[in-house]
């Protein structure tokens with residue numbers, strides 16, 4: 128299978144090993160082929176946006192990378208470890224090195240925000256309770272929530288606050304990688320821009336690697352270093368400028384369509 132036009136495997140010793148590395152990934156559901164030779168390298172500190180038409184397999188790829196699903200073929204390495212070859216213990220300790228924000232925040236509805244943030248800390252560390260409390264409060268502040276939001280239940284929060292609470296939980300263990308599934312979906316444009324800004328500033332201050340599935344062109348322009356586009360069951364990867372020069376019909380329509388032009392103009396203004 129020919130490689131994606133912009134994909135070039137990392138070689139030589141001058142480049143650090145990628146934080147996420149996917150090779151020859153294939154996914155099939157019965158007769159339906161979703162991925163057929165997906166290759167991807169994400170470097171430390173990069174912000175990568177994954178886009179593609181509806182049903183092209185973005186969520187499935189994300190789920191495969193974080194180990195919630197197994198691909199039909201191919202390899203996935205995260206932080207240097209082959210995710211298919213891990214013992215349960217190794218898998219748990221690898222999982223503690225990334226945070227995941229699901230679309231709706233995926234908070235436990237019967238727990239307060241602070242209790243939600245404490246879940247991974249209790250699961251993966253043996254820290255004393257007062258330190259766990261303190262860390263949870265720091266995470267609430269880090270995502271820009273008022274201190275009193277910590278004692279609220281998810282149902283008492285707005286959609287934007289729930290996302291911030293989910294982000295605080297994803298950051299609980301000081302992860303190296305942040306996975307985001309449609310982080311700005313359901314937010315109004317101002318809320319979405321504020322959330323992008325938050326992700327961008329956390330990424331810089333914490334040196335995070337960010338991998339996000341998104342439909343939001345403004346997010347791509349605002350915070351992504353490179354974009355991975357799922358087309359024809361493979362990834363085409365590049366900077367926005369590189370993708371703007373692509374003549375694949377879907378990529379052209381996406382970036383040069385009215386919404387793409389508006390996002391480009393907003394970035395320039």
Ligand SMILES: Nc1ncnc2c1ncn2[C@@H]1O[C@H](COP(=O)(O)OP(=O)(O)OP(=O)(O)O)[C@@H](O)[C@H]1O
Pocket residue numbers: 156161179180181182183184185186187188
């Ligand atoms: N567990 C599953 N069993 C069978 N088919 C599945 C399963 N999960 C996903 N699929 C199929 O795989 C394809 C890709 O799904 P996926 O949810 O990854 O798309 P997507 O690109 O995230 O779409 P959207 O942008 O609409 O959310 C779809 O056709 C979906 O029906």
